[in-house]
Amino acid sequence: MTNKPRPGLAIAALSLGTSLNPLNSSMIAVALVVLREDFALDVATVTWVITSFYLASAAGQPLMGRLADRFGPRRLFTxxxxxxxxxxxxxxxxxxxxxxxxxxxxMAVGTATAYPSAVVMVTELSRLAKLPATRPLGRIQMANTSAAAVGPVVGGLLVSLLGWQALFAVNVPLALLALIVVHRAAPADAGRETGKLSTLIRDSDIPGILAFVASLMLAMMALLNVMPGYRWWLLGAATFIAAVFAWRELRFRPPFLDLRLLGRNRPLLLVYLVFVVFSGVYYFAFFGLPQLLQEAGHYDAGLVGLLMFPLAAMSVLVTPVTVRLIERFGVRSVMIAGALILLVASGGLGALTLSLWPPLVFVLTALMGVPYGVVSTASNQGLYVSARPEERGVAAGIFQTCRYLGAITATVLIGVLYGPGVNQANWGLMVLVMLGLGAVVLGLAVAWKRKGG
Structure with a gap:
């Protein structure tokens, strides 16, 4: 007996599953001190609990997306x-x-299946619900944003009450709930690959997948400087393997990643570039501002958390409004508007070189949350309309990897700019970089145009 699809319930469960990746990437930050004490670790070693998640997520998202395209999103999600x-x-x-x-x-690999699977399922679910695809995509985007926002709060409560083990245990009922509901409420996979296992493996481009994962992980390890003294060796190896990967993908049929098609799909490439650069600007504020408030402003962690909360909260609030604006004015217009607001918000953060007065910080972080909600949502919608339906899974996976690349690049640049000292003068330099990157986002947004019109 086949369960009747219930699109509203399925979208809710997909949003829950999608939220687990950003939730777990943010709430672990509050457990570092406890993990150091329990396992007698130094500061450098304990950060591997974050690095391992980032590396597996960034490399796993495109791979999981490709598998969703080939074998079915509901199957991969479960x-x-x-x-x-x-x-x-x-x-x-x-x-x-x-x-x-x-x-x-x-856990990163498992949660990496959710977003690509959700994007692949959106077309059928929106048809069944008789809604434009912008609505379920907007709900998924809200789940991502809100999970990242509440992660440190939830993590702090769990660690203080139950210990670091609770950060893992809380995922068990959430994952099972998402699994059961999607299995029962989402439409069955149709038109996906079947056949002999040997044929499926042969056509899976295993060497190409391994080369892609290896080059991306080595590049990210270089950016994160996880092996001090070997950064340039890692970067060189990543470049060489990436060249080998490109050479193979241009010759193998069917490739894991169709580089020729990607090269011809200018709108999709521009969406990726927008999201990488934009994520860099956002994470400059997300990672750089708390350090400024704590070290230059001498605020305690509790007050800093309160002052940073509007950044994430405002982005959640503007997402449904952004969805309606996209339906009325189109992706490009909203993306350009978001980029303009990003420039205004980044420039406003320059006021913190003069004063770290808490009400001023509160207003400016709320302002910065507006372009995060607008540009993220517009980029998400741009991805959906730019990618071919049969390749939306791998396209969505690469999109999520762009977020990690932007975040890691921002942390590296923050380390460089704050190297001489965490002070308001160096924050001013950081704002100048944010303005430069914001101008790049605006230029890319203006250049973006939906394929076919």
Missing amino acids: FGMALVAVTCALAPFAPNFALVCVARAL
Whole structure:
């Protein structure tokens, strides 16, 4: 007996599953001190619990998207949630820190299935619900944003009451709920690849997948400087493997990533560039401002968290408004408007070189949250209309990887600019960089045009 699809319920469950990746990427930050104490670690070593998640997420998103395109989004989503549930049920019993990092990586791979699967399913779900695709995409975007916002708050409560183990355990019921509801409420996969296992493996371009994952992970390890003294070696190896990957993909049929098609799809490339550069600007504020407030303003962590909250909260509030504006004025117009607001908000942050008065900080972080909601949502919609339906999974995966690339690039540049000292003068230099990157976002937004008109 086949369950009747219930699109509204399915979208809610997909949004829940999608929220697990940003939730777990943000709430772990509050557990670093406890993990150091429990496993007797130094500061550099404990950060691997974050790095392992970032690396696995960034490399896993495009791969999971490709699998969703080939074998079906509902099937892949349920597999991913099952992997999360099993991993997080076992992780609290990990006897050493290395296994905690392995569990984090597996959890990242599992949660990486959600966003690409959701994007692939949006077309059918919006048709069944008789809604424009912008609505379910907007709800998914809200889930991503709100999860990242509440992550530190939820994580702080769990760690203080139950310990770091609770950060894993809380995922078990959430993943199982998302799995069960999507399995029962989402439409069954149709028109996906079947056949002999040997044929499927042969056509999967395993060497291409391995080269893609290896080059991306080595590049990110270089950016994160996880092996001091070997950064340039890692970057060189990443470049070489990336060249080999490109050479193979241009010759293999069917390729893991069709570079010729990607090269011809200018709107999709521009969406990726917009999101990478925009994410860099956003994470300059997200990571750089708290350090300024704590070290130059001498504010305690609680006050800093309160002052930063409007940045994420405002982005959640403007998302549904942005969806309606896109339906009325189109993706390009809203993306350009978001880029203009980004420039205004970035320039406004320059006022913090003169004063760190808390009400001023509160207003400016709220203002910065507006372009985050607008540009993120417009980019998400731009991705959907730019990618071919049969390739939306891998396209969505690469889109999420762009977020990580922007975030990591921002952290590297923050380290450079704050190197001489975390003070208002160096924050001013950071604002200038944000304005420059914001101008690039605006130029890319103006250049973007939906394929076919």
